[in-house]
Amino acid sequence: MNAIILTAIWGVVMMFSGVFVKSKSVPKYLAILGIAIAFIANGIELNSGNSWFTINVHGMLATNSFNLTFIAIALGSTLIYFLLSAADVERTGKHVGEYFALIFFVLCGVSLCATYKTLLMLFIGIEIMSIPLYILTGSDKRNLRSNEAALKYFLMGCFSTGIMLMGIAFIYGGTPNASFFIDNIQAGTGKMPVMIAIGMLLLMVSMSFKVSAAPFHFWTPDVYDGAPTVFTSFMSTIVKVAGFFAFVRLFESAFGTMHLQWQKLIIIITIATLLIGNVTAVFQQSVKRMLAYSSIAQAGFMLLALFALNDKAREGLLLYSAGYSLATVGIFAVLIKMEDYTIDGFKGLAKQQPVLALTATVFLLSLTGIPLTIGFQSKFYMLMAAVENGSNFWVVIVAVLFAAISAYYYFRVIQAMYFKEPTQETLLVSNISTPFKIMLVIVAVLIIAFGIYPEFIIGWKYH
Amino acid sequence: MLGTYFTFPELMIWLPLVAGILCFFTKKESAAKSIAIIFSLLALAVSVTSLFYTADKFSSYNNVNYYWMKYLGNSLNIGMDGTGRILTLLTTLSFPIIFIATSGRSYKNAPAFYGLMLLTQAGLTGVFVSVDALLFYFCWELALVPVYFLCSKWGGEKAIPTTFKFFVYTFTGSLLMLIGIIYVYLHTPARMFEDHTQVAHSFSLTAFYNANLSATEQNWLFWLFFIAFAIKMPVFPFHTWQPDTYDQSPTSVTMVLSGIMVKMGLFGVIRWLIPVFPLATANYSHLVMILAIIGIVYASCIALVQDNLKKLVAYSSIAHIGLMCASLFAMNEVSVQGMMIQMFNHGINIIGLWIVVEMIERQTGVKTISQLGGIAGKAPVLTIMLLIIALANIALPLTNAFTGEFLMFSGLYTFNPVYAAFAGLGIILAAAYTLNMIQKIFYGEANIITADVKDIAWNEKLVLGVIVCIIFVVGVYPQPLIELTKSAVNMLVSKVH
Structure with a gap:
């Protein structure tokens, strides 16, 4: 509960910081302070099990070590994101305080998505998470593509929200005692009632849209490409994995007993997502767009958690959230500094900026899933979950073949950085400060440390 | 000292690993070169010494077990048997030979070159001494990463695409093997640790040998493992990466590839394939041998022209x-x-x-x-x-x-x-x-x-x-x-x- 309340309060504080403080850099430090407080408060709650705030939520929200760990991952990733890229948030436009305020509201939505117990709270969480993102996408006001992306995202988002509401309505009508509580949707193990089946299908479609799973992914490349890079970094990582967390929790609690009935649909979505994400990413020239497709491809791997829906899948989801977020936030932080976003723009980076190139290599290796990085551990857990699941073994084989394809586009960047000569004198927009470099190295070290000791993240289960 | 703090296989991994990291911090080519030669000779000395301590009573000199990801029934288990010994001997002998033989050659960005070479040695040694499936997989992949950089950076003009082909081939094979490892793991018996924690499955070699697998399961698992090893060896028809890679790599790396790295595939078959899937091995031995023999005749004919x-x-x-x-x-x-x-x-x-x-x-x-x-x-x-x-x-x-x-x-x-x-x-x-x-x-x-x-x-x-x-x-x-x-x-x- 700490995280929900603190992020909401701090969002308001940030909003007013823009009004009362004229200096441009104050909001940045306030934001870092705020996220650090929220992270620590959440850590204390995870450790002791007690929240600082006692509010009667009538069981509509519930915390346990599993979802508190997820919130810790989300807040921790945001903290790292702020430390790496807060200066670039400042550079986006005039309304610095508001940008940070919106990010805090998103985090409030993320926390709701992690702890919801009723479909209404899920809906509120998803909406709180999405609406600030529409604004952030369009925050580069004078850029036509940013505007286009925002409008596109907004229209598609509204559409999927409508579908989701429709689904909730069906389920509400279909449950015997008309309840919003996800544990009360007594779907049983037999044949699914028609109303619930329709409701579940609609929920699946709308959640697939939120996590950009194929064939509901069409908005993703354009929106990620059009939005200011610094916000793409945020929404393709923390927000996306929060969507996944909500997705998995919903289908596990509400429809877990009917797993085998909808597993086939998830298989279709998973394979389609892996196929489209990986194959299209291969042909991209712009690294930003490549990362957009790579985020679709990684979503395909995360969908294996829904395919398997067991203990290992839950652990894998946490590891994947952390691994994917850390590596992607890191690679975006490097990307923002580049003059030219195409792969050619990375040529010869290793010579000019060895630290940037080396850390970027670690991030890319982690995304590929090379051992010693957390990216490997997350893929390993997902595969273990999927194999343990027992049925439809071939899906696992297909998934790893696509993982092998992903090596192609991640390694193209590494090749450009290390083995090619630079095309222009300066590759970077601005000078790289030493704290930024230190921060990048810290992230790379974290990726390797978690890759060796994943207990740091999934330890909640073994205490 | 020995046996309590250090074991032979650990020393053989740590020496090149430390030396490799040291190399990255040197500025001069001569310094990196001497570090490489000295440390690889030290590793050779350790390896030769270990040959005199093969008896059972010296088991504590050769085997070691640390906790690592214990909840999965996994541990950092390192040990040497005859196969491991002969291959670590080959590894530790080859690297000083390679370093001394090519010491007349000057490399661009030499410290990085020698650093990566030594990291490769550490990874290769790790493959030959790991007695735990997950650790084996880690080393198997990690030996590949420095080689990728070595071949691409210091290779011939077509080195980048060639090396990448090599990388993708082996990476695909390894991922298939990873699935195989996971599947076998989920069928291993429970493991009791020394401190009485019980876990459902285990990655240890003995657990793999005792895995409860039916004949049909063995039959398809065999191929998941074998393809990975066949690509590495390489056996016909998985060999197409090899001639180009050998041609384009810098020669000292080619020596590592052809002298030692191909043995990883054979070693994998010896330790992780045949004893884990004995039924499938008996089943498919004819097929594999026919493939191998086609490879012999085919490759020899091409070599002729x-x-x-x-x-x-x-x-x-x-x-x-x-x-x-x-x-x-x-x-x-x-x-x-x-x-x-x-x-x-x-x-x-x-x-x-x-x-x-x-x-x-x-x-x-x-x-x-x-x-x-x-x-x-x-x-x-x-x-x-x-x-x-x-x-x-x-x-x-x-x-x-x-x-x-x-x-x-x-x-x-x-x-x-x-x-x-x-x-x-x-x-x-x-x-x-x-x-x-x-x-x-x-x-x-x-x-x-x-x-x-x-x-x-x-x-x-x-x-x-x-x-x-x-x-x-x-x-x-x-x-x-x-x-x-x-x-x-x-x-x-x-x-x-």
């Missing part, structure tokens, strides 16, 4: 590995024993060949056989050395390869005379293309390209001398190598029969 010196050696290597693979799957004591010592001998011989090839290429800038000629008059010592190594390569009696190939062929013959006959074609063809190559390069008239060839320098004399010594000593007295691997061979064969 090959005009590129480096590719010729590459194809000859495919043929040799094919023979080793075939005799491994013949699964009788004689053939497996021959294959064990041949792994070592082939590594030594092929590195010797590459040293000579590198020297010719460096001095003339040419690797096309038809453009060379008459080197014997300019470099007599080099010629003699090469002749001995080449004769070892075609397994003439008194050379090291003879013992191995003789055992392999007699084992193959007891398994199936027809297979032995076809595999025997490989020897005849090997003699043809090797002697043909020597004739064209070393004899005849010297031309403009070969006019300025100088004889070998002291460092090359030293390493080639060492190699020639090993060739003769092992050729005359192979008993120590056989003793070293005998128990491992017996254990492996007993798993299947």
